[in-house]
Amino acid sequence: MFENERPRDECGVFGLYRHSEAATLTYFGLYALQHRGQESAGICVSRKNNKMVSHKGMGLVHDVFKMEDLARIEGGSAIGHVRYSTTGDSVLANAQPFVAQHKGRAYAVAHNGNLVNAHKLKQELEESGSIFQTTMDSEVFLHLFVKNLKDGNVVRAIQRSVAKIEGAYSFVILTCKGEVIGVKDPNSFRPLALGKINGSYVLSSETCAFDLVQAEFVRELDPGEIVIINEDGVTSIKADPEPKTASLCIFEYIYFARPDSTIFGKNVYQMRKAHGKRLAQEAPVDADFVMPFPDSGNYAAIGYAEESGIPFEMGMIRNHYVGRSFIQPTQSMRDFAVRVKLNPVRELIRNKEIIIIEDSIIRGTTAMTRVKALRDLGAKKVHMRISCPPHRFPCYYGIDFSSKGELIAASKTEEELTRYLGLDTLHYLSIEGMLEASGVENPEDHFCKACFDGSYPVAFDPAVTKCCMG
Numbered sequence: 457m458f459e460n461e462r463p464r465d466e467c468g469v470f471g472l473y474r475h476s477e478a479a480t481l482t483y484f485g486l487y488a489l490q491h492r493g494q495e496s497a498g499i500c501v502s503r504k505n506n507k508m509v510s511h512k513g514m515g516l517v518h519d520v521f522k523m524e525d526l527a528r529i530e531g532g533s534a535i536g537h538v539r540y541s542t543t544g545d546s547v548l549a550n551a552q553p554f555v556a557q558h559k560g561r562a563y564a565v566a567h568n569g570n571l572v573n574a575h576k577l578k579q580e581l582e583e584s585g586s587i588f589q590t591t592m593d594s595e596v597f598l599h600l601f602v603k604n605l606k607d608g609n610v611v612r613a614i615q616r617s618v619a620k621i622e623g624a625y626s627f628v629i630l631t632c633k634g635e636v637i638g639v640k641d642p643n644s645f646r647p648l649a650l651g652k653i654n655g656s657y658v659l660s661s662e663t664c665a666f667d668l669v670q671a672e673f674v675r676e677l678d679p680g681e682i683v684i685i686n687e688d689g690v691t692s693i694k695a696d697p698e699p700k701t702a703s704l705c706i707f708e709y710i711y712f713a714r715p716d717s718t719i720f721g722k723n724v725y726q727m728r729k730a731h732g733k734r735l736a737q738e739a740p741v742d743a744d745f746v747m748p749f750p751d752s753g754n755y756a757a758i759g760y761a762e763e764s765g766i767p768f769e770m771g772m773i774r775n776h777y778v779g780r781s782f783i784q785p786t787q788s789m790r791d792f793a794v795r796v797k798l799n800p801v802r803e804l805i806r807n808k809e810i811i812i813i814e815d816s817i818i819r820g821t822t823a824m825t826r827v828k829a830l831r832d833l834g835a836k837k838v839h840m841r842i843s844c845p846p847h848r849f850p851c852y853y854g855i856d857f858s859s860k861g862e863l864i865a866a867s868k869t870e871e872e873l874t875r876y877l878g879l880d881t882l883h884y885l886s887i888e889g890m891l892e893a894s895g896v897e898n899p900e901d902h903f904c905k906a907c908f909d910g911s912y913p914v915a916f917d918p919a920v921t922k923c924c925m926g
Contacts, residue, residue, distance in 0.1 A: 467552070468492030469566045469648070471535040471628035471659040473636040473685040478534040479526045481669045485658070486517045486536045488665035491714055492568070493538035496551035497521070500564040501531035506632035508562040512537075512551040533634040537566035540856075550590045553630070558602045561632040563610075565601070567594035568661055569624035569646045570854040572916035577620060597621060601629075611693065614639060614682060618695045622914055624705075624853035626677075628659050635686040639695065642680035643703040643913055645853050645904060647719045650674045650683060650690070657685045662717040676720065703904035703913040706890070707855065710844045711815050715755055720902075725755055727894065731843040731885060732759025732813060734893040739883035740764060741839050743809040749798065749826055750774035756843035757813035771805050771830075772798045806834035815843050820864035820877065827878045840877070842884045845908040846870070852916050853904065 468489030472478050482499050497520040498512025509529045513520035517538060537552035553566040571577070574593035577600065582588070586599045600620060604613035610631055618625075624645035629637040638659045640648050651658045653671035660666060663673050677683060679702050684691045704720045705712075715725035735756065745767045748757040751774065761768035775797055810830060817823050823840070830838050846865030860866050864873065865884075874882040887908055891899035906912045 467537055467539040467566075467568045468661040469535070469537055469568050469626060469628045469659070470661070470665060471566075471630065471636040471638065471685075472533065472653075473657045474532045474634060475534075475653070475656045477530065478532060479530045481653070481658075482534040482536040483517065483521050483526055484668050485660055485665040486538050488668040488714075489538050489661055490517055492661060492712065493540040496539045496548070497537065498551050498553055498566075499526075499529060499534055499536040500553040500555060500566075500630055501529045501534045502630055502632065502634040503531050506561045508555055508564055508630070508632065510553065510555060510564070512548070512553070514548055514551065533630060533636050535564055535566050535628045535630045535636065550592050552592075552594060554590070554592075554595055554598050556598050556602050558605055559608075563598075563601065563632065564630040565594060565598050566628050567592075567597065568626045568648075568854070569641065570852065571596060571621050571625060572623035572852050572914060573621065574623075575917075597625070597627065610635070610637070611682065611684060615693075615695055618682075623916070624914075626661065633686070635684060637685065638677055638681075638683045640677040640679060640681050642695070643701075643904070644679035644720075645703060645705050647708060647713070647717075648677045649718075650677060657690055659683075659685075662713055662719065664714045664717040667716065673718070701913075702902050704902055705853065705855075706894070706903040706905050707844070707851075707907065709894070711752075722895065728755035728815075728843065729759035729762070730893040730895065731890060732756030732761075733763040734759075734889040735813070735841050735843055735883070735885050736760045736763035738886060738889050739841055739881075741811060741881060743811045743837070743839060745769040745771070745804075745808065746811045746813060747771040748813050752815045753813040753843060756815060760811070760813055760841060766811065769801075769804055771801055771810065773801065774798055800829065800833055802833055805830060807836050809837040809839070810835050811839045811841060813841050813843060816847060817842060817864060817873075818847060819862055820873070824877050831878065837880045838878070839881045840879050840883075842882075844885055844890060845887045845905075846884050847907050849907050849910040851907045852912070853906075853914070855907070 470485035479501050496514050497517045500510035511525045511529050535553050553564040555564045571593040574596045577596050581599050600617040601613050604616040625641045626646040626648040627639040649663050651666040651671035651673050658671050666673050680695045682693050682695050708719050709727045713719045713724045717724050746757050746761040747769050748754045749772050847863045848866040850860050896902050
């Protein structure tokens with residue numbers, strides 16, 4: 457029940473240039489990126505004679521790949537993808553990486569983000585004869601790329617293709633020659649980092665994947681950068697000679713990224729603690745202890761407790777052995793899915809005043825359920841603190857709350873929401889506090905915060921943007 461209340465990002469990407477265990481290391485890279493997508497996973501590997509072999513399926517990484525699958529596709533260079541659908545159908549046809557054949561040569565692409573003009577480009581491509589196999593905006597880019605391969609120059613084809621697309625994108629591309637290419641949009645919405653392992657180079661959505669495969673972090677890609685990894689090493693070019701102001705998705709820090717990752721030059725764990733500390737400064741309240749509902753709000757709760765001097769406690773214990781395929785409960789036991797994942801420490805909660813720290817409230821259903829559970833357990837007072845500002849505007853850059861009607865803070869004031877959720881007090885972190893706590897110089901010029909303030913850095917048509925999204 458809780459999972460369908462959380463915001464979702466589109467996916468995670470990983471790429472590795474020429475390694476004897478490319479498929480296996482890519483598998484581990486995707487395993488580390490599993491939090492970015494749980495619906496499908498795939499790996500594509502380059503082979504000799506301009507051939508590629510791939511394996512993908514629906515479900516979690518460890519369900520999709522068995523040892524025999526990895527042994528079958530082992531090769532020289534590889535790219536991988538984990539996906540969560542936003543509005544594209546949750547079917548195997550939409551699982552990435554996508555592979556295209558052009559004049560006897562194969563190319564593969566994996567994408568994180570959302571192209572806001574995909575609907576327009578798809579229409580143009582179909583009118584010129586292109587036939588689409590999926591409902592994904594990522595395939596739009598693949599068609600553009602192949603169309604621009606007339607002279608066989610891969611880099612030039614990528615440059616021409618990204619010149620036409622708009623929105624959020626971090627691509628990893630695998631060529632038939634085994635080259636691995638990373639592409640980042642000029643606004644730098646989604647993260648993409650470069651690493652090195654035993655003389656080979658690797659690309660990943662997050663640095664936590666480098667830790668697992670024992671790769672050395674080199675750097676993050678710059679906005680609008682294209683890196684080509686081949687036998688000559690790493691070559692960097694700019695897709696757009698006119699650099700734009702970065703619009704890094706600040707929600708990566710708040711929710712999406714793993715706390716052990718470094719995103720946009722800042723450690724996620726430390727950023728979340730800083731948000732919690734600022735929250736304690738903005739909204740102090742007396743209570744017996746501070747607690748999160750695992751795992752949302754964990755690190756902000758640590759920061760709040762440290763700053764306030766109020767003890768940190770784990771009032772709810774998470775069962776880590778419940779998978780997504782757990783049998784759905786009957787209607788008469790509709791709350792069983794919640795109880796099997798989180799169980800209270802009853803003696804800790806009874807007759808206590810509690811501060812709950814959450815990372816966000818999207819639709820409000822989960823928050824209401826959690827507050828009611830604490831009341832039923834005998835909590836005397838329940839205060840809630842949210843480590844980001846209220847979500848009042850849809851996201852069109854790769855997060856699945858793409859309708860204003862889905863966002864409870866868009867229709868209720870903080871006072872109304874306090875009553876609606878059954879709280880004693882409620883406070884969101886202010887936009888100013890969130891930006892100042894980031895520790896980034898001139899943060900107003902660095903982050904996309906459109907879901908909080910409605911200031912969208914890339915224009916779009918909301919009536920049609922969703923049609924090719926995810």
